[in-house]
Amino acid sequence: MPSLIHVEQHFTATExxxxxxxxxxxxxxxxxxxxxxLSGATTASGLVVTAGLAEIVAGSIAMGLGGYLAARTDAExxxxxxxxxxxEVQQVPDREEEEIVEIFxxxxxxxxxxxxxxxxxxxxxxxxxxxxxxxxxxxxxxxxARARSSALTIALSYIGGGLIPLFPxxxxxxxxxxxxxxxxxxxxxxxxxxxxxxxxTGIPPLRGALQTVVVGxxxxxxxxxxxxxxx
Amino acid sequence: MPSLIHVEQHFTATExxxxxxxxxxxxxxxxxxxxxxLSGATTASGLVVTAGLAEIVAGSIAMGLGGYLAARTDAExxxxxxxxxxxEVQQVPDREEEEIVEIFxxxxxxxxxxxxxxxxxxxxxxxxxxxxxxxxxxxxxxxxARARSSALTIALSYIGGGLIPLFPxxxxxxxxxxxxxxxxxxxxxxxxxxxxxxxxTGIPPLRGALQTVVVGxxxxxxxxxxxxxxx
Numbered sequence: 061m062p063s064l065i066h067v068e069q070h071f072t073a074t075e076x077x078x079x080x081x082x083x084x085x086x087x088x089x090x091x092x093x094x095x096x097x098l099s100g101a102t103t104a105s106g107l108v109v110t111a112g113l114a115e116i117v118a119g120s121i122a123m124g125l126g127g128y129l130a131a132r133t134d135a136e137x138x139x140x141x142x143x144x145x146x147x148e149v150q151q152v153p154d155r156e157e158e159e160i161v162e163i164f165x166x167x168x169x170x171x172x173x174x175x176x177x178x179x180x181x182x183x184x185x186x187x188x189x190x191x192x193x194x195x196x197x198x199x200x201x202x203x204x205a206r207a208r209s210s211a212l213t214i215a216l217s218y219i220g221g222g223l224i225p226l227f228p229x230x231x232x233x234x235x236x237x238x239x240x241x242x243x244x245x246x247x248x249x250x251x252x253x254x255x256x257x258x259x260x261t262g263i264p265p266l267r268g269a270l271q272t273v274v275v276g277x278x279x280x281x282x283x284x285x286x287x288x289x290x291x
Numbered sequence: 292m293p294s295l296i297h298v299e300q301h302f303t304a305t306e307x308x309x310x311x312x313x314x315x316x317x318x319x320x321x322x323x324x325x326x327x328x329l330s331g332a333t334t335a336s337g338l339v340v341t342a343g344l345a346e347i348v349a350g351s352i353a354m355g356l357g358g359y360l361a362a363r364t365d366a367e368x369x370x371x372x373x374x375x376x377x378x379e380v381q382q383v384p385d386r387e388e389e390e391i392v393e394i395f396x397x398x399x400x401x402x403x404x405x406x407x408x409x410x411x412x413x414x415x416x417x418x419x420x421x422x423x424x425x426x427x428x429x430x431x432x433x434x435x436a437r438a439r440s441s442a443l444t445i446a447l448s449y450i451g452g453g454l455i456p457l458f459p460x461x462x463x464x465x466x467x468x469x470x471x472x473x474x475x476x477x478x479x480x481x482x483x484x485x486x487x488x489x490x491x492t493g494i495p496p497l498r499g500a501l502q503t504v505v506v507g508x509x510x511x512x513x514x515x516x517x518x519x520x521x522x
Contacts, residue, residue: 089353090346094325097345102338110521111342114328114514115321121510122320129502133494140493168418169411177408180400187399195426262371263364271360279352283345290341 075206076213078260083214085253086123087221089276091115092246095225097283099239101290105229108238112229116222124215131207138199145192149185156192157182163195224249243280250276306437307444309491314445316484317354318452320507322346323477326456328514330470332521336460339469343460347453355446362438369430376423380416387423388413394426455480474511481507 091112098108149156157178164174181188193199228241250272258268322343329339380387388409395405412419424430459472481503489499 086353086357089357090321090349093349093353094342094346097349098342101341101345107333107338110332110518111325111329113521114332114518115325115346117517118321118324118328118510118514121513122317122324122506125509126317126320126506129506133492133499137493164408167412167422168415169408173407173411176404177395177400180404181398184399191398194429198425198429198431200429261364262368268364275353275356275360278356279349282352283349286348287341287345290344 075210077256079210079213080217081253081257081260083120083123083217084221085250085257085272085276087116087119087218088224088246088250088253089279090119091222092225092242092276093279093283095229095242096239096280097287099235100284100286100288103235105233105235105238108229108235109226112222112226116219116226119222120215120218123218124211127214128207128211131202131211132204135202135204135207138193138202141197141199142189142193145189145197146185149188149192153182156188159192159196221249221253246280247273247277306441308487310441310444311448312484312488312491314351314354314448315452316481316488316503316507318347318350318449319455319477319481319484320510321350322453323456323473323507324510324514326460326473327470327511328518330466331515331517331519334466336464336466336469339460339466340457343453343457347450347457350453351446351449354449355442358445359438359442362433362442363435366433366435366438369424369433372428372430373420373424376420376428377416380419380423384413387419390423390427452480452484477511478504478508 094115095108095112098111102108160178160181161171161174164177165171181191193201225242225246228238228245229235232238232241251269254269254272255265257272258265261268325346326339326343329342333339391409391412392402392405395408396402412422424432456473456477459469459476460466463469463472482500485500485503486496488503489496492499
């Protein structure tokens, strides 16, 4: 299978899944660790639930809205860099042409071999700018609509993921019971999501699963130990 | 100033500052919102401090270790994609050559104009693979050492940022007093970091500052409102 097709599949069919996994594995990790930490300091499971929900609200807003604004900044950065290339192509075309030749000389072409490419690009300013954006600056045109839906998916998945470790604290009033159940359910969920994440990012799924479990488990253990020390 | 030099400066001199700003503005946002949220549900400032510190520990591990493992995955993904290109260049060189021609046809070159580029690249397999990685797949070679130091910087900055909103709760036993001081100090810090962030990402600093304040303020207000509702 040609690589180009493979890459395109990778970025279209799985983007939704990827956003869900990103939001959910983060949502599983931090609220889980916070709830575990508070279990080391309080016996009131209602308080763990309140703190956990506050964290989920804060985290999903920070991740969703923060991510959305960052994507919008990227889009503006692209637009302003593009305008600069448009100006340069008009005002200093000879220097831009030298830059093209330099790019290809870096890949072992001689000046004579690279010159026709520069000449051909010069004939079509729009495609010349496209070329400079991609090959000189390494910038891809961002999709603003995609940023919005991606931010929303990540935020909702963060909320969904965060409710998993909190669920046991909503059922059991005894914190120690809730903690054990929360740890079992969450580590299992982290395992599944790490597995799926590994599958979609191309690393061995089992190793992806173990990585996610280790990060979540370590964060929760450290938070628990610290709260125990203080409480 | 040629763009190439500008871009290189952008990515070397400011990477440390960028990591500090990333870690610190996230560290300011979520622990601030959590502390504000808990202030709506409890009168014990000691508990806010414990929950806040547990969140900082969890968040910095998730962000630092999670980020480090993600960077390592990227590096492995690059290595495996590179190996695939190496194989393809050896096994199906004609098809790879067609792919090069296709790339340049997309920028308005004719098959005749693109053919010499393909021929020149074919003469040097290593540079051919370099070319395919960058221009066909759009992948840059990751720096593993940089990923490690970057993850550490982000984690430490998250801790540093997170201590700012918690500081007032460590001094004042009355939660309502601590909350007011925490909000003032943190929103001021968010403003400064948003300003610096704007400066380094190339958006108008004042707008960057307002964005950071709005995300942090909104997260804190939502967390507070939810906790009040439940508490």
